[in-house]
Amino acid sequence: MRERWLDELAAARPGLDRSSTAARVAGLLREQITDGRLVPGARLPEEDLCRAVKVSRNTMREAFRMLAQERLLVHEFNRGVFVRRVTADALADLYRVRRILECEGVRCAPDAPPEALARLEAAVLDGERAAGAGRWADVGTADIRFHQALAALVGSPRVDEMIRHLLAEMRLVFHEMGSPREFHEPYLARNRRLHDLMARGDLAAAERELRSYLDDAEAQLTKAYRENERL
Amino acid sequence: MRERWLDELAAARPGLDRSSTAARVAGLLREQITDGRLVPGARLPEEDLCRAVKVSRNTMREAFRMLAQERLLVHEFNRGVFVRRVTADALADLYRVRRILECEGVRCAPDAPPEALARLEAAVLDGERAAGAGRWADVGTADIRFHQALAALVGSPRVDEMIRHLLAEMRLVFHEMGSPREFHEPYLARNRRLHDLMARGDLAAAERELRSYLDDAEAQLTKAYRENERL
DNA sequence: GCATATTTGTCCGTATGTATA
DNA sequence: CTATACATACGGACAAATATG
Numbered sequence: 001m002r003e004r005w006l007d008e009l010a011a012a013r014p015g016l017d018r019s020s021t022a023a024r025v026a027g028l029l030r031e032q033i034t035d036g037r038l039v040p041g042a043r044l045p046e047e048d049l050c051r052a053v054k055v056s057r058n059t060m061r062e063a064f065r066m067l068a069q070e071r072l073l074v075h076e077f078n079r080g081v082f083v084r085r086v087t088a089d090a091l092a093d094l095y096r097v098r099r100i101l102e103c104e105g106v107r108c109a110p111d112a113p114p115e116a117l118a119r120l121e122a123a124v125l126d127g128e129r130a131a132g133a134g135r136w137a138d139v140g141t142a143d144i145r146f147h148q149a150l151a152a153l154v155g156s157p158r159v160d161e162m163i164r165h166l167l168a169e170m171r172l173v174f175h176e177m178g179s180p181r182e183f184h185e186p187y188l189a190r191n192r193r194l195h196d197l198m199a200r201g202d203l204a205a206a207e208r209e210l211r212s213y214l215d216d217a218e219a220q221l222t223k224a225y226r227e228n229e230r231l
Numbered sequence: 232m233r234e235r236w237l238d239e240l241a242a243a244r245p246g247l248d249r250s251s252t253a254a255r256v257a258g259l260l261r262e263q264i265t266d267g268r269l270v271p272g273a274r275l276p277e278e279d280l281c282r283a284v285k286v287s288r289n290t291m292r293e294a295f296r297m298l299a300q301e302r303l304l305v306h307e308f309n310r311g312v313f314v315r316r317v318t319a320d321a322l323a324d325l326y327r328v329r330r331i332l333e334c335e336g337v338r339c340a341p342d343a344p345p346e347a348l349a350r351l352e353a354a355v356l357d358g359e360r361a362a363g364a365g366r367w368a369d370v371g372t373a374d375i376r377f378h379q380a381l382a383a384l385v386g387s388p389r390v391d392e393m394i395r396h397l398l399a400e401m402r403l404v405f406h407e408m409g410s411p412r413e414f415h416e417p418y419l420a421r422n423r424r425l426h427d428l429m430a431r432g433d434l435a436a437a438e439r440e441l442r443s444y445l446d447d448a449e450a451q452l453t454k455a456y457r458e459n460e461r462l
Numbered sequence: 463g464c465a466t467a468t469t470t471g472t473c474c475g476t477a478t479g480t481a482t483a
Numbered sequence: 484c485t486a487t488a489c490a491t492a493c494g495g496a497c498a499a500a501t502a503t504g
Contacts, residue, residue, distance in 0.1 A: 020491075020492095021491080021492070022491095022492095055492080055493085056492060056493045056494065057493090057494085058492075058493075058494090059491090059492065059493080077500095078499080078500050078501065079500085079501070079502095080501095
């Protein structure tokens with residue numbers, strides 16, 4: 001059975017690019033994954049994908065490797081590659097590291113350049129606008145951008161990369177549980193409050209708010225996970 | 232001209248393994264790099280390596296990709312792969328993240344299992360023993376193990392992986408400047424002191440000591456870098 | 463539990479494009 | 484500018500592992 005995301009992938013033929021084809025293919029797949037068209041646990045058969053994107057198996061395998069490094073795919077030896085399924089343990093670890101990096105971002109706020117703080121506010125506004133228009137998927141995207149901007153206050157390229165990968169994984173978690181509105185709506189106001197506390201310079205309160213935010217979100221997701229596992 | 236590390240690589244044929252050949256090849260190369268036989272900036276020509284290790288280009292490229300993800304190699308499109316050269320900027324970023332992760336480790340010490348603290352002390356002892364025997368390369372290894380154990384107190388697999396990669400890069404830095412004794416000797420006593428402060432439960436003092444340790448090490452390495460650049 | 467079909471792991475030869483002496 | 488060396492990408496081959504009936 002030829003599935004829908006395969007056709008969409010085949011349709012999205014990019015124009016010639018200056019970078020490697022493997023990187024381009026990886027980009028296509030990444031988009032399918034973060035947009036939720038390729039669901040966690042789905043298997044990616046080499047041959048089908050090669051036909052769909054019209055690249056050789058070697059190139060496809062190179063693209064697989066890239067995405068496996070980003071933890072979006074898992075490579076099971078002699079079995080194939082699958083869209084990553086985030087376990088409850090991995091989820092806890094994800095939040096452990098988010099707490100470390102994002103709280104550090106809050107503490108670095110005074111030393112951050114104004115553009116970095118502006119991006120934080122822009123993300124809050126984007127989220128509020130998207131919510132007003134009922135575009136709940138975009139609310140989720142804005143939320144991710146907000147937390148990315150938070151960690152970016154550290155001013156470290158490495159931290160930027162870490163948080164980018166972390167939040168890409170968070171998308172996997174969201175897709176595994178659906179109902180974006182229910183999950184993201186309550187956090188809109190909290191992002192706003194967190195931003196305002198930081199703008200006011202009350203970093204201690206901001207960090208407390210952030211910690212409680214992350215605790216709540218983790219608890220909510222973990223609860224949903226346990227319920228899903230029961231199926 | 233056939234260089235020495237190529238022969239050593241060819242000699243180190245491992246017994247059959249259950250994992251992928253690419254992973255095994257990556258392991259071989261990693262060893263050559265962290266041991267300093269492959270120096271930063273060195274070029275790794277595909278063909279020569281394939282002949283030396285007797286694997287196909289595809290497999291070799293897969294190994295390259297793994298090591299590039301660990302930042303030990305850099306892949307320049309259409310030019311080849313090279314052993315990474317850590318720039319002064321990258322060095323500063325390296326220490327920025329080390330400060331974040333290792334200080335977090337200190338703060339997590341009370342919640343860490345006894346084995347984790349034991350590994351910290353073991354690394355201190357290993358360093359002292361190696362120094363007593365004049366094995367300065369081993370002193371460096373013990374130092375890296377010490378800081379790895381420090382970050383491991385966080386109890387997060389992800390943090391473990393991050394610090395492992397970070398410290399592997401630190402090895403690149405060390406190799407680019409030689410004289411292991413001069414650099415590592417003064418830090419032996421500081422590792423001991425840091426450990427003792429933590430054992431005593433004085434976390435605030437421990438964190439202060441760690442920060443000053445990292446500041447000093449960074450300053451020393453940066454200074455050496457500037458001097459090297461003058462060549 | 464077995465035989466078969468499918469898929470992956472690995473290798474090779476080759477054509478094309480890119481960088482550098 | 485030409486020549487050479489090398490990287491990129493393709494497609495086919497075969498063994499080994501896995502999934503399927």
